[in-house]
Amino acid sequence: MVKINDLEIGDGRRFVLIAGPCVIENRDITFRTAEEIKKITSRLGIPYIFKSSYKKANRTSLNSFTGLPVEEAFAILKEVKEDFELPVLTDVHTEREIQKAAEVADVLQIPAFLCRQTELLIAAGKTGKAVNVKKGQFLAPEDMKFVVEKIESTGNNKILLTERGTTFGYHNLVVDMRGLEIMKETGYPVIMDATHAVQIPSAGGISGGQPRFIKTLAKAAAAVGIDGLFLEVHPDPSKALSDAGSQLPLNELEELLALIMKIDEIVKSEH
Template identity: 55%
Template sequence: MVREISIGDVKIGGNRPLMLIAGPCVIENELATLRAAERLMTICNAVDIPLIFKASYDKANRTSVTSFRGVGMKEGLRILEKVKSSLEIPVLSDVHSIEQVQPAAEVLDVIQIPAFLCRQTDLVVAVAKTGKVVNVKKGQFLAPWDMENAVGKAESTGNERIILTERGVSFGYNNLVVDMRSFPIMRNSGFPVVFDATHSVQLPGGQGGSSGGQREFVEYLSRAAVATCIDGIFMEVHENPDKALCDGPNSIKLDDLADLLKQLKSIDAIVKKP
């Protein structure tokens, strides 16, 4: 049985219904971030699905040195604190170095280890030592069973509040593929598993100086993943993905989210039926 983890009022794991981690890829500015969080909360309340708001204050792993990275840690954490306090929803962002961990832990409810850094032992251990929920994204270069080692690193600190997230595996050049077998394999760890539906349709570096994406396939992969009995779905959303400053090609439009969530809830209810 996959253990249940509480994140404020949000519960993930056990045999709990599907939950959502969603938000824009990167914090573009305060107004846009608050607007996105408010719309997400309205949508999730209407569909009755728990929400954790996600946005990165810094995207350190961009393709090009000229790519927009975000507003920085200090300003980004201030904005996320405002989202958290004004809307009373948990917030998630990622860290890229040990120096970021403690300031991030003062604001974030879930601290995310980026896929490219999931093997960085000192970073995983430092995040786990905060006692916060740790979301470890599976590297594009790892097999699902390799994530047992990431779990072991986090558990070595005594922290058992761990989530594992699948985001696809490299398939040739500038392409990712999702192996649906990875979900039950990673859930065998005893920890909740989330599917990152939008990064999984990313085409890494596919546009030369930036990544491309195929957002038209998000709904298909999402439905398939939820049918494997996962615990949560992760989506990057934007009010106008074609104008997004980061990951626009693989983000979905906020206007399209509600209908997709209704479908996913229906599938989830069937596969988790006692």
């Protein structure tokens, strides 16, 4: 089990939601999304961590939106954390970013493409913050034990592992649900990212997606048994500045979560 403030992940009783817009586009969208998701999760009794990247370093095209000025983005994240009293998660891409991000974020996220970067993992671990590692699209689930060992070497045991699909040929991802069980063998909480898993990487210079399968993958993962559900959520995905093809519309979130709760309760009542 990993404890983040007063929130417990992997307690075997309920799943945690990690959700928010892909990237901080502006204050209005960030606040509107955080406020609405908090209302929904409060009604449903689901523990909630707000997620948004303060910048996006791994864009397909040189012309893609990478984020606001760093100080502005961090200020918005800090406001969300304080105004809504929520733990927040954001990505880090290099060792030099980590200390600044750790001043605001409760969870540091290692992007999938960087999950084998030893120095990055160790630097994140040394902060003492929870570290969420996205499993690389190129990595077998059993190899995540080596990622875990790198972070554990710093004395940090606040580790989360997230499934987000595996490369299957060009421009396609698949989710092998066996991987959720395999990663559980590390002893750390396992999260399902049902939005990045529907991406179509590099579809004509930007990442596309098949968002109609978000709910399918979320339900399937809940049936396997997960400790958390990761969703990128936007008020209007068609206008999103990043991952427009794979975010869940905000107005569809509550219905999906209510269904996931029912599946989650059935699965966990068996243990």
